[in-house]
Amino acid sequence: QERLAGARRVAVLTGAGISKPSGIPTFRDAAGLWKDFDLEEYATPGAYARNPQKVWEWYAWRYQNVMQAQPNRAHALLAALEKRVGEGFLLVTQNVDGLHRRAGSSQLVELHGNLARGRCEGCGQRFSLPDPAEFVPPPYCPGCGGRGRPDVVWFGEMLPLGAFEQAEQAFVQAEVALVIGTSAEVEPAASLGRLARLSGAYLIEINPDPTPLSSWADCILRMGAVEGMEALMAGLN
Structure with missing residues (x-):
């Protein structure tokens, strides 16, 4: 919480796990x-x-x-985190459900479309x-x-032009990187957390299950996206 509270550059990656509480299967x-x-x-x-x-x-x-489906509490808390951090925030999602934008996120890269x-x-x-x-x-x-x-983006296709480059830049420059609800197995998105950590970011993983990224993380919250975001944001108000 202290790291996140003082950070002016925050990069977030979300996967299917954040939308599961909204009723969308992983x-x-x-x-x-x-x-x-x-x-x-x-x-x-x-x-x-x-x-x-x-x-x-x-x-x-x-x-x-x-x-x-409706955005859940985790989507809403990420929109609130964006407002708190300001211009140094970027949310990158692998999801195509549009729930982040509907929850109020605007500094957003949808890697796999909509x-x-x-x-x-x-x-x-x-x-x-x-x-x-x-x-x-x-x-x-x-x-x-x-x-x-x-x-x-279908299997075997390229990501939208410039999307990954924007995401990569944000994770390289991040003071805190947050990875939520992703298996960390689908490239190139899976590399973003490691890239942030190698560039000096404090890396937080929220996932109920271990992933290939877990050994890289400075902080691991072994819980679902809603519970993890609530725990992370509880002391930031």
């Missing part, structure tokens, strides 16, 4: 998102090329689910999807009229 646990779905059929460029309608219907279902957007296959324009109740996939670009694909 990828790796027993009830995870991929338990009943083959990622090769839904989350690769090849899958989309073979059957774009099948892929879109699955993403439309996910989009509807995340829009029914389920609530489409991206034109022709001109590349990103655009918001209609309300889930009215959305019939596929969407079409408001600019050129071309078909849109989900604006998410």
Whole structure:
């Protein structure tokens, strides 16, 4: 708490674990998102090329689910931490559910995209999807009229241009780095915590389970995202 209270440069990385209390399943646990779905059929460029309608219907279902979910206390506390720290704060998320922005976070990098957007296959324009109740996939670009694909990063694809570079810079410059609810196994995001620690940051991990990052951390809170953020923020008011 003392380290965080005085820090003017804070970088945060979140994974699926922060959205689990909002009812969004993680990828790796027993009830995870991929338990009943083959990622090769839904989350690769090849899958989309073979059957774009099948892929879109699955993403439309996910989009509807995340829009029914609400940000939880951990999302809200990170938005409050951003206001406290100011310009030296950056939140980097691997999640595509949009809950951080809905909770009030604005200094935000969504490494893997956002389920609530489409991206034109022709001109590349990103655009918001209609309300889930009215959305019939596929969407079409408001600019050129071309078909849109989900604006998410599929397995085997590059991250959005400049996204990781912005994240990397924030973690290199951070006084405190906070990693919450991520397995620390998906690269390149998994490297951010280690990079911060090697650059001199005080590294905090919030995760109920050990991860490959745990041996690097200065402080480990073995609890869920909500409980961990509440414990971390309790003395900062």
